[in-house]
Amino acid sequence: xxxxxxxxxxxxxxxxxxxxxxxxxxxxxxxxxxxxxxxxxxxxxxxxxxxxxxxxxxxxxxxxxxxxxxxxxxxxxxxxxxxxxxxxxxxxxxxxxxxxxxxxxxxxxxxxxxxxxxxxxxxxxxxxxxxxxxxxxxxxxxxxxxxxxxxxxxxxxxxxxxxxxxxxxxxxxxxxxxxxxxxxxxxxxxxxxxxxxxxxxxxxxxxxxxxxxxxxxxxxxxxxxxxxxxxxxxxxxxxxxxxxxxxxxxxxxxxxxxxxxxxxxxxxxxxxxxxxxxxxxxxxxxxxxxxx
Amino acid sequence: xxxxxxxxxxxxxxxxxxxxxxxxxxxxxxxxxxxxxxxxxxxxxxxxxxxxxxxxxxxxxxxxxxxxxxxxxxxxxxxxxxxxxxxxxxxxxxxxxxxxxxxxxxxxxxxxxxxxxxxxxxxxxxxxxxxxxxxxxxxxxxxxxxxxxxxxxxxxxxxxxxxxxxxxxxxxxxxxxxxxxxxxxxxxxxxxxxxxxxxxxxxxxxxxxxxxxxxxxxxxxxxxxxxxxxxxxxxxxxxxxxxxxxxxxxx
Numbered sequence: 108x109x110x111x112x113x114x115x116x117x118x119x120x121x122x123x124x125x126x127x128x129x130x131x132x133x134x135x136x137x138x139x140x141x142x143x144x145x146x147x148x149x150x151x152x153x154x155x156x157x158x159x160x161x162x163x164x165x166x167x168x169x170x171x172x173x174x175x176x177x178x179x180x181x182x183x184x185x186x187x188x189x190x191x192x193x194x195x196x197x198x199x200x201x202x203x204x205x206x207x208x209x210x211x212x213x214x215x216x217x218x219x220x221x222x223x224x225x226x227x228x229x230x231x232x233x234x235x236x237x238x239x240x241x242x243x244x245x246x247x248x249x250x251x252x253x254x255x256x257x258x259x260x261x262x263x264x265x266x267x268x269x270x271x272x273x274x275x276x277x278x279x280x281x282x283x284x285x286x287x288x289x290x291x292x293x294x295x296x297x298x299x300x301x302x303x304x305x306x307x308x309x310x311x312x313x314x315x316x317x318x319x320x321x322x323x324x325x326x327x328x329x330x331x332x333x334x335x336x337x338x339x340x341x342x343x344x345x346x347x348x349x350x351x352x353x354x355x356x357x358x359x360x361x362x363x364x365x366x367x368x369x370x371x372x373x374x375x376x377x378x379x380x381x382x383x384x385x386x387x388x389x390x391x392x393x394x395x396x397x398x399x
Numbered sequence: 400x401x402x403x404x405x406x407x408x409x410x411x412x413x414x415x416x417x418x419x420x421x422x423x424x425x426x427x428x429x430x431x432x433x434x435x436x437x438x439x440x441x442x443x444x445x446x447x448x449x450x451x452x453x454x455x456x457x458x459x460x461x462x463x464x465x466x467x468x469x470x471x472x473x474x475x476x477x478x479x480x481x482x483x484x485x486x487x488x489x490x491x492x493x494x495x496x497x498x499x500x501x502x503x504x505x506x507x508x509x510x511x512x513x514x515x516x517x518x519x520x521x522x523x524x525x526x527x528x529x530x531x532x533x534x535x536x537x538x539x540x541x542x543x544x545x546x547x548x549x550x551x552x553x554x555x556x557x558x559x560x561x562x563x564x565x566x567x568x569x570x571x572x573x574x575x576x577x578x579x580x581x582x583x584x585x586x587x588x589x590x591x592x593x594x595x596x597x598x599x600x601x602x603x604x605x606x607x608x609x610x611x612x613x614x615x616x617x618x619x620x621x622x623x624x625x626x627x628x629x630x631x632x633x634x635x636x637x638x639x640x641x642x643x644x645x646x647x648x649x650x
Binding site for chain 1: 420442443444445454455456458459460462463468469471472473476477480481500504509512513514515516517518519520521522523524527528549550551552553556562565566567568644
């Protein structure tokens with residue numbers, strides 16, 4: 108049963124300390140507003156799952172939300188390192204973080220197995236690499252038909268999956284289009300699903316490469332225009348590349364980061380106020396007219 | 400020169416799996432010159448991407464806009480890459496060894512790394528399953544190392560026929576292209592051997608910038624200098640990319 112509610116209520120009800128939480132969005136439609144709300148509510152000891160931890164996980168890890176990270180590529184795309192993630196791994200600040208790392212194909216197949224109700228997925232990979240030595244969730248299985256040995260990875264079934272989509276309709280179905288990455292699999296593998304959307308419409312229009320996530324697969328919908336900034340939402344706003352570049356300097360220094368998060372995330376009420384707060388300092392210029 | 404040499408390896412009509420950065424630049428240069436019919440696949444799920452400017456990330460909107468298809472991430476990795484539908488994969492790396500195994504995970508030990516790199520991403524399966532692999536990276540002794548700190552993606556494993564025993568569908572890295580020249584694996588030992596030098600570069604420079612005793616082929620070829628057209632197209636691609644970013648900054 109889908110409820111359209113505030114993001115604050117949805118996160119308070121559905122995300123608990125210690126949960127395994129997957130926020131997905133492959134470069135496109137990254138659920139930034141929801142990540143900020145998790146930081147704002149000071150959720151702790153989370154196992155964060157995401158194929159491509161980028162700025163949002165850098166923020167959540169730096170803010171002390173995460174005990175563990177399950178991922179396949181952790182960087183600031185096109186820019187460089189995630190300094191808060193690196194500080195946590197290299198120096199244990201703000202606390203050490205446990206890593207469980209896979210390849211993209213491994214993560215993708217783990218979600219597929221989770222969404223399919225299977226205990227594990229089979230794939231061709233990992234053999235000859237050092238990944239099985241450092242990652243406990245990589246094993247092998249013998250094909251009963253050919254005798255071939257293949258890689259096996261366990262299903263992912265996060266407690267909560269969070270995605271951002273362009274639209275919901277009044278019945279609570281969710282529609283996203285453009286690059287839709289791993290969101291469908293993440294949502295269908297999770298026990299609870301929160302979707303933030305740009306807007307609610309009466310009825311969907313057909314869209315090229317559109318994906319509809321029917322309402323039985325969604326628990327809560329919250330309307331958060333611009334909620335994927337600084338990533339983009341196709342047909343709503345473009346990627347704010349300058350913010351990805353600017354983030355490098357903010358995250359590089361512990362104090363600068365802490366101060367930035369305090370001013371813009373922790374002491375704001377929600378995402379609209381966050382946007383006003385950062386825009387006052389010259390970030391996300393020109394976003395306003397595209398989101399409203 | 401590195402980008403141009405890499406772009407020349409992409410045959411027209413080929414299905415090419417593209418990573419971001421230099422590989423993307425090379426692939427798009429190829430598409431704008433000799434390989435207009437190549438099919439560029441980005442791991443975000445775009446097949447037949449035709450970006451007009453160079454994307455900053457693998458999931459930029461420009462990739463989806465004119466693509467032949469946009470599919471889910473599992474479909475890209477399972478139906479396209481793992482099933483052997485990709486002709487050539489371009490990869491970058493932080494470290495490479497003499498058998499073209501690559502590291503994008505950590506510098507130093509895994510438990511207590513000196514530098515934590517982004518990790519595997521799509522690289523292990525591209526290295527495993529693309530019919531051919533081209534590695535593109537700058538030649539420095541810090542990158543061309545005697546021993547990798549971590550094997551993220553397999554080239555020719557321990558050399559010889561050791562890769563064949565791993566059961567991968569792809570045939571492995573056929574070429575490593577650097578800013579100095581081109582290396583190709585010895586047919587028997589699979590050790591990377593310097594087989595071509597770019598204009599102006601010397602074998603001594605290449606040996607010095609390699610952390611192992613680099614073998615040099617008896618008859619080292621010279622890479623053809625960039626053509627007027629290649630340079631013009633690359634400049635144009637850069638100008639358009641920069642203009643697009645500038646426009647957004649001012650928006």
